[in-house]
Amino acid sequence: RQYKIAVIPGDGIGKEVMPEGIRVLEAAAKAYGFTLELEWHDFACCEYYAEHGQMMPDDWKERIGAVDAIYFGAVGWPDTVPDHVSLWGSLIQFRREYDQYVNLRPVRLMPGVPCPLANRKPGDIDMMIVRENTEGEYSAIGGISFPGTAREVVMQETVMTRFGTDRILRYAFDLAQKRPKQHLTSATKSNGIAITMPWWDGRVEEMAASYPEVRTDKYHIDILAAQFVMNPDRFDTVVASNLFGDILSDLGPACTGTIGIAPCGNINPDRSVPSLFEPVHGSAPDIAGKGIANPVGQIWCGAMMLEHFGEQDAADAVVRAIEATLAQAPLRTRDLGGSANTEECGKAVAERVA
Ligand code: NAI
Ligand code: MG
Secondary structure, eight states: OEEEEEEEEESTTHHHHHHHHHHHHHHHHHHHTOEEEEEEOOOSSHHHHHHHSSSSOTTHHHHHOSOSEEEEEEOOOTTTSOHHHHHHTTHHHHHHHTTOOEEEEEEEOOTTSOOSSTTOOTTSOEEEEEEEOSSBTOOSOEEEESTTSTTOEEEEOOBOOHHHHHHHHHHHHHHHHHSTTOEEEEEEOTTTSTTHHHHHHHHHHHHHHTOTTSEEEEEEHHHHHHHHHHOGGGOSEEEEOHHHHHHHHHHHHHHTTOSTTOEEEEEOSSTTSOEEEEESSOOOTTTTTSSOOOOHHHHHHHHHHHHHHTOHHHHHHHHHHHHHHHTSGGGSBGGGTOOBOHHHHHHHHHHHOO
């Protein structure tokens, strides 16, 4: 088995955590008998922008070519390039071009990470947030009339399609069915948003009929946010529209102590186009260049990439190695009260991938 991966470190700590992600992937490849073909790219970062006046070359898609996945660090350097320019010129291009319609974020309470909630131990919180990544509230349909006057009117439409909704629901139900709890929660707001959200609920109900083993419930987004904070252990797989999913997928990791270690997949389950795996955090200009960034988010999203390839055993081994590393204070980075630098933490995880 061989996998071809486009490696894009990006900006700031992206460049520092990426080598650790690769170190662990290579350890997993060696232990589990597959090979990796890595192609490093220097675009999709603000240094590239400084030189070329754009984030990526016009022929970026040809340069990436036929790969199994894109392994991404972080992009953004607000001192030189405005954030909307760096983000829209890179990550958003990938998501759109490859129709990565699933945004998947595992949320798990890990050892060694202080949980803001009382009486929770590792394992108590373990959920998967499935966010619709292409439509919904993030539409380009709308506009402003009479700008700057007392008659000013601004509108932006929510667009949900049956195709787009059903495919994200199918992905979420398939995932829920494979997990031991077989429990799926849908985020809604059908009491207030009285056209699109009741329709969303209807699609969930219809899809649920094909998954009799999966216990399904729904919560309005406001109380769901509150339940995430008070009782995150109640949830297993959570599916949500683009906006609701965006909020939940930051709230979830925050309830498990840090977004610094959280991973994310931008996935198109059709393996003929690449999916993109990245840590949730950004380029962290405040600590960049010091070699102290926590590499766990980068490493963990590497495990998600292996799972996407079907290398489940290797993926599980990486997650176990992360847990074993985080459990020991000297192996943790400073943001988690440890003393290791980026490389020491990365090496510790790599050594534990047996
Ligand atoms: P950030 O995630 O880069 O940093 C927020 C805070 O968390 C900082 O104090 C940082 O030091 C800390 N932090 C983040 N990751 C860490 C790690 N691995 N280890 C230890 N500490 C860590 O978010 P911020 O500061 O809002 O954004 C900085 C830049 O990153 C901006 O240009 C922004 O647009 C970009 N960004 C890019 C993302 C991406 O590539 N997907 C996601 C979020 C932000
Ligand atoms: Mg977000």
